Amino acid sequence: MSSTTGQLTDIDGLSATTLLRFATAGSVDDGKSTLVGRLLHDSKSVLTDQLEAVERVSASRGQDAPDLALLTDGLRAEREQGITIDVAYRYFATAQRRFILADTPGHVQYTRNMVTGASTAELTVILVDARNGVVEQTRRHAAIAALLRVPHVVLAVNKMDLVGYEESVFAAIAEEFTTYAKELGVPEITAIPISALAGDNVVEPSAHMDWYPGPTFLEHLETVPVSHDLxxxxxxxxxxxxxxxxxxxxxxxxxxxxxxxxxxxxxxxxxxxxxxxxxxxxxxxxxxxxxxxxxxxxxxxxxxxxxxxxxxxxxxxxxAHDAPATSQDIEATVCHVADQPLTVGQRVLLKHTTRTVKAIVKEIPSRLTLDDLSQHPEPGQLVANDIGRVKVRTAEPLALDSYADSRRTGSFLLIDPADGTTLAAGMSGEAFAQSAEAEPETESAPDEEGWDF
Structure with missing residues (x-):
């Protein structure tokens, strides 16, 4: 291991800096699975029997060409509904780099799975349908990427073939998204116009968009700098x-x-x-x-x-010289992923690394409004897919780092003690825009089960 370059050696002897973990996200029907299928197909990363299976299923549906989305939509329910439900992980490699890909769902109901897929990613690809532009789910995915401190975000403006490959359409979408993402604090944004169905700018440059001077999608994945200086x-x-x-x-x-x-x-x-x-x-x-x-x-x-x-x-x-402070009072930003709401006074379990302790939600100071990035003060609860600030008191002191310093020891989960359901994913110390001014803390009496810390 080199302490100057930060290169780690994997079990196969290759430098870990040749590995890129990335996740895809976008709204329903934006073409995520088709993009991934096209990427795997055109980069020669699909086995012959896999392609033959896709061709058979596509032919049985009366399709003239293979439906490359089937390469990632592996669950029967996904194929029947035509949407991605689960996070599909794929491993492939080119001559320049190895990749671990997490293809995440686009439906708002499965936003929680995007949190899972992007939590370890160095790059997130957010797809936008060129006909629809930036929509609420696009903004939600950008907020999650910023919250999870993903260092690189790619805006893939897909289905350019359906808007006549117009440069002005791409430029308007790229400008709107870039402005929004920079307000969130996303450090690096790269916009690429593509057509996943036709293969334009995915692996090979597009003959229809000679006005675009940048790299293809795969070229960017192969060359984006990745730091593993752990x-x-x-x-x-x-x-x-x-x-x-x-x-x-x-x-x-x-x-x-x-x-x-x-x-x-x-x-x-x-x-x-x-x-x-x-x-x-x-x-x-x-x-x-x-x-x-x-x-x-x-x-x-x-x-x-x-x-x-x-x-x-x-x-x-x-x-001994670098010990974080321990505390029973935790303030953090959370992404609520459960169907049942998170409310003030709720008893939960907090899991941090290998430690799980009892905790009480003392306050929910604010909820993020995705449209204008303002903070809605004292919402009282968070519902599925909400992003907000919480104050939690734990039964035992914990040693949390700031999430900005460590994605591993700065993160935690809130869990329902009744059935083990994950309620929210938390990032210690993270905050968006101007947070609502916190009210002074007040003393609280034990509840009927004695959960008072």
Whole structure:
């Protein structure tokens, strides 16, 4: 591993900087699945038997040409309805780069799946039908991409063939979207005019749009800069399990196993365990059955400490000089993904890395209005697909980083304690535009079940 370039080495020996994770999003019928199918087909990333299966299904429907959307719409319900429902992951490669693609649903009902698909993406593709322009779902997807800190956003203006490949249509849509996305704080926006059905500007340049001087869709994916310099991040190690084999060979072995969420750990390094604040030093690191002197994200390792201290699942090991503050009061931006609303006073579970604690929603200061990015103060509740600010108090202190510093340790889930349903995905410290002015906190009495922290 190089600490200067941040290049990590994958198991196959290739540099991890050759890998791009990206997600697609857009409204229903904007052509996401067709774009992905065209990309896979024209880049020669489709197996012969897959293409033959698509051709058979297309022929049975009376279609003259293969319906490339079927390459990603794999569920029977998706094929019957003609819409994407689940997040479809596809893995492919070109000579320049390897890709992990998350094709996410466009229907507003499945916006929650877009949150899942984009949460680990370095690039998000937002499709727009050239005939319809920027619509509410386009703005919602842009807001989610900004909220999730996706560093690169591609606006793919699709179905240009249906508007006569007019440059003015593309320019107007690109200007409207770019203005909106920059107000959200999206750092980089690239607009590309395409026709996924005809193949214009997907893999090959379009003969119909010689007025467009930029790269094709695939060229941009192959050349966009991707940073994997995780070695310089705040080092964080959530404990997943405590290992006590108690064998004759190792009667006193006590290891703390998990996946390094960010940064690098070394033998001899002084560490602190949160939330207890106890200190120790790393005595050893076990990786794949061997002892190593250094380990880094995203490796799964077992840490051995010099001191026998009380540590359990959910605790966080961090460098002693770089420990985040712990608190029971959390203010964050959340994307509400459940059908049932999130309300003030609601009892929830909060899952942060490997730790799950009881919590109460103390306040919902504001809800984001997608049309003009204003904040609607004190909405009282958040419903499905709403984005808003929440204040939560937990039963135990947690060590959350700012989401801007770490997408892994700055995020959390709110869960329904009754049935385990995910209610909302939260980003610590994130905020849009001008937040509503917070009211002073007031004392609250325990509810009938005693959930008062």
């Amino acid at each position: 070695a310089t991040c705040h080092a964080r190690f959530p404990i997943q399990v405590v290992i006590r084999p108690q064998t004759a060979e190792h009667p006193d072995y006590r290891g703390y196993a998990g996946q390094i969420a960010a940064g690098t750990f070394r033998v001899g390094e002084e560490i602190k365990v949160l939330p207890s604040g106890r200190s120790s030093k790393i005595a050893g690191i076990d990786l794949l059955g061997k002892s190593v002197d250094v380990a880094w994200t995203p490796q799964s390792v077992t840490l051995l400490l010099e001191d026998d201290i009380d540590i359990s699942r959910g605790d966080l090991i961090v460098p």
